[in-house]
Amino acid sequence: MAAEASAIDPMAQFHIDPVIGSGWSVFGYNLAFTNSAAFMVIVLAVLWVFMLGGMRRQLVPGRWQVAVESMTSFVSNMIDANIGPKGKHFTPYVFSLFMFILLANFIGLFPLAIIPGLHAFTVTSHITVTGVLAVMSFSIVLIVGFAKHGLKFFSLFAPHGTPWYLLILIFPIELVSFLVRPFSLGLRLFVAMTAGHILLDVFASFIIQGLHANNAIGPVVSILSFAMVIAVSALELLIAAIQAYVFALLTSLYLNDAINLH
Secondary structure, X not given: OHHHHHOOOOOHHHOOOEEXXXXXXXXXXXXXXXXXXXXXXXXXXXXXXXXXXXXXXXXXXXXXXXHHHHHHHHHHHHHHHHOOHHHHHHHHHHHHHHHHHHHHHHHOOOOHHHOOOOOOOOHHHOHHHHHHHHHHHHHHHHHHHHHHHHHHHHHHHOXXXXXXXXXXXXXXXXXXXXXXXXXXXXXXHHHHHHHHHHHHHHHHHXXXXXXXXXXXXXXXXXXXXXXXXXXXXHHHHHHHHHHHHHHHXXXXXXXXXXXXXX
């Protein structure tokens, strides 16, 4: 039993497994409906229900409507503060981005494993998901920047008032810094969510190993590990919200550069 407890793999929770159609393939590419895709659908369904229930526009709003209006106002105020009136067109996109990441992070923390055969899957713990979200935001920034300013968009990499002889050094540095944005945007969310879940799984394995240890210190390790699981879980809830906010905030700041050319 102790050997089984020590064999717990903290990376197993990130495995992508087929749910439906494990044999589906087109031109050699597997098209199975996976647990990752299933939880993306769950996140979108929860988001749809959340918005649908809060858009009744009652004269005396209920708690649900207040919650939805609070979230939309939060994102709208963030857009106004970082972009200004010109950013209103991008409020739906940034709001959708923020809510998707927030709900994905929270749903991934649900303790579904207490039900045999179920396990929560955090889609934002995969670089393929966070990378696509980052590239999508970065692509919008490029499209808006060149559509609005044309080649003048390159002046973003040459700060106003910089002497010409310094531009030889500053321009490539600013350009590389700009091109690194989608990588840092996707990696930040991916690393934060992955590290937290690994930590939770490690402490959970300590609980099991302590319970099956044949010495007096085993129960002590289990109790301390259980306390750490509670503490880390609370911290993960905070990180889940912060990471969603940071992703949306940086997206709005990047859009500000493209719109206002700062």
